Amino acid sequence: MNAAAALLVAALGTFALRQVSVRALAHRPLPPALGITLRHAALAVMAALVVSSSPSTGRLGVPSLAAAAGLGATAIVARRTRSITLALAIGIATYAGCRLLHPGT
Amino acid sequence: MPTPTDTRPQPTRSARRRGLAAALALFPAIAPLGIAVGVTLGSLSPSPVVSWLSAPLLVAGASQVVLFTQIDAGSTFLSAALAAMLLNGRFVIYGAALADRFATTQPSWFRAIGPHFIVDQTYAMTVNDIVDTDNDDDFRRYFATAGTVLWAAWSSSVGIGIVLGPIVPSQIPLEFVLPASFVALITPTVTRANEVATVIVAALAVLVAPTPSVALTIAALGGAVIGVGTRRTP
Numbered sequence: 001m002n003a004a005a006a007l008l009v010a011a012l013g014t015f016a017l018r019q020v021s022v023r024a025l026a027h028r029p030l031p032p033a034l035g036i037t038l039r040h041a042a043l044a045v046m047a048a049l050v051v052s053s054s055p056s057t058g059r060l061g062v063p064s065l066a067a068a069a070g071l072g073a074t075a076i077v078a079r080r081t082r083s084i085t086l087a088l089a090i091g092i093a094t095y096a097g098c099r100l101l102h103p104g105t
Numbered sequence: 106m107p108t109p110t111d112t113r114p115q116p117t118r119s120a121r122r123r124g125l126a127a128a129l130a131l132f133p134a135i136a137p138l139g140i141a142v143g144v145t146l147g148s149l150s151p152s153p154v155v156s157w158l159s160a161p162l163l164v165a166g167a168s169q170v171v172l173f174t175q176i177d178a179g180s181t182f183l184s185a186a187l188a189a190m191l192l193n194g195r196f197v198i199y200g201a202a203l204a205d206r207f208a209t210t211q212p213s214w215f216r217a218i219g220p221h222f223i224v225d226q227t228y229a230m231t232v233n234d235i236v237d238t239d240n241d242d243d244f245r246r247y248f249a250t251a252g253t254v255l256w257a258a259w260s261s262s263v264g265i266g267i268v269l270g271p272i273v274p275s276q277i278p279l280e281f282v283l284p285a286s287f288v289a290l291i292t293p294t295v296t297r298a299n300e301v302a303t304v305i306v307a308a309l310a311v312l313v314a315p316t317p318s319v320a321l322t323i324a325a326l327g328g329a330v331i332g333v334g335t336r337r338t339p
Contacts (some may be wrong), residue, residue: 002182003151003173009186010172011162014193018220021197026202037329038202039232040303044328045195046225046291047307048320049167054284062312067281074285080291085133087289088282093282 065102070095120243124250127260134286135255136262141265141279142166149173153267160263164224164256166283168192169263191322198325199228206231206244215245222252228280229290259295299335303328 054063054071063071074091078084139160146156152175159169159278168189175185207216230251231244266273273279295301307324314320 002185003155003176005193006172006176006182006185006189007155007159007162009183011159011194014163014165014168015185015221017190017193018196018200018223021200022204022220023221024208024217025201031176033333035202038198040300040328040332041325042195042198042202042228042306042328042332042338043291043294043300044303044307044310044324045198046229047304047328048288048311048324049225050284050287050291051308051311052320053287055165055280061218063284067284070281071284071288074288078289082293084130084289086287088134088285089290091285092281092289094279095277095285096276098318099278 027071066098069098112234120240120246121250123234124247124252125254127234127247128251128254131226131230131255132258134229134289135258135290137279137282138166138286139259139262140266140269140273141222141282142169143263143268144273144279145170145266146173146263147267147270151176157260157264157267160260161256163189163193164221164259165193165196166259166263170222176213194322195225195325196223199225201221203231204212206241206248208241210241211245215249219245219248224246224255225287225292226255226274228250229294232294252278302335303331 050071051063054067056063056067070091073094074087075089078087081087142160143157146159146169147153149156156169156173159172163169171192172185172189176182176229177190179287180188187293203223209216211219227248231248234247266284291304296303306327310323310327311320
C-alpha cells in the first residue's frame with residue numbers, strides 16, 4: 001500500500017514537472033542566455049547521474065577502476081563513431097574485462 | 106514568368122522514420138538498462154505489478170529504483186515520492202529547453218501526452234537530431250514516434266527484468282549499463298571547454314554531496330553558472 005501510494009504521488013508529480021516547464025514557456029521565446037543555462041544545467045545533471053550510478057569502490061562514491069576504464073572506453077568510441085550501440089558494447093566489454101583481470105576493482 | 110512555389114505539404118515519412126531509427130538505435134542500450142532496473146526492482150519488497158507500473162508511469166530508471174529503495178528503507182510514501190521527484194527535477198530543464206516545440210501551434214493531444222516522453226534519451230536525441238528544424242509537424246511526428254517506441258521498449262524491458270531477475274547470472278554486468286548509456290549519450294554533445302568544465306564540476310558535486318538528490322541540485326546549479334559565466338569562451 002505504501003509503495004503504491006508512493007508511486008501514485010511520484011507519477012503525478014513527475015507528470016506535473018514535465019508539463020509545467022513546457023506549458024510555462026510555450027507562449028514566449030526562450031531567451032538565449034536562459035537556453036545556454038538550461039543546456040548546461042541538463043548536461044551537468046546527466047554527468048552527475050553517470051558518477052552517482054557507476055559501480056564504486058565505496059570510498060566517497062568514486063567509480064571503481066573497472067568502471068572508470070569502461071566509461072572511458074564508452075566515451076572514446078561514442079566521440080569517434082557517434083554510435084551509441086557500439087560505444088555501449090565496447091564499454092561494457094572493457095568493464096567486464098577489467099573485472100575479470102582484476103577482481104574487486 | 107516566375108516559377109510557382111510548391112505549396113504542397115512536404116512528405117512526413119522522413120520525420121517518423123528518423124524518430125523510429127533514432128529510437129531503434131537506442132534499443133540495445135534501453136533494453137539491457139530496463140532489464141537491469143527490473144532485476145533491481147524485483148529484488149525489493151513492493152509487488153511485481155506495482156514495481157512494473159513505475160516503468161510506464163515514471164519512465165525514469167534512477168527514480169524508479171530510488172522510490173522503492175526508500176520504501177524498503179522505511180521511508181514514508183511521501184518522502185520516497187519526493188526523493189524520486191527530486192531526481193526527476195531535471196525534466197523541468199529538458200522541458201524548458203524544448204518548450205517552444207510544444208507551443209500552442211501543436212495539437213492539444215500532443216501538448217498533453219508528448220511531455221510524458223521527455224527523458225534523458227529523448228532530450229539528447231532531439232538536441233542531436235531535430236532542434237534546428239523549424240517545422241512543428243516534423244518535430245511532433247519525430248518525437249511522438251521516438252517517444253512511443255522508447256516508452257514501450259522501456260516498459261517491456263523492465264517487466265522482463267522483474268520476471269527474469271531471479272535467474273540472471275551475476276557475471277552479467279547489468280549495474281554498468283545505466284552510467285554507460287548516459288556517457289554514450291552526452292559525450293558527442295560535449296564539444297567546448299566550458300561544457301567539459303560543466304561535466305567535471307558535476308562529477309565533483311556527486312563526490313562531495315551528502316545525498317544523490319543534493320548532488321543533482323548542486324550539479325545543476327554549477328552547470329548553469331558555468332554556462333552563463335563562460336558563454337563567450339570559444
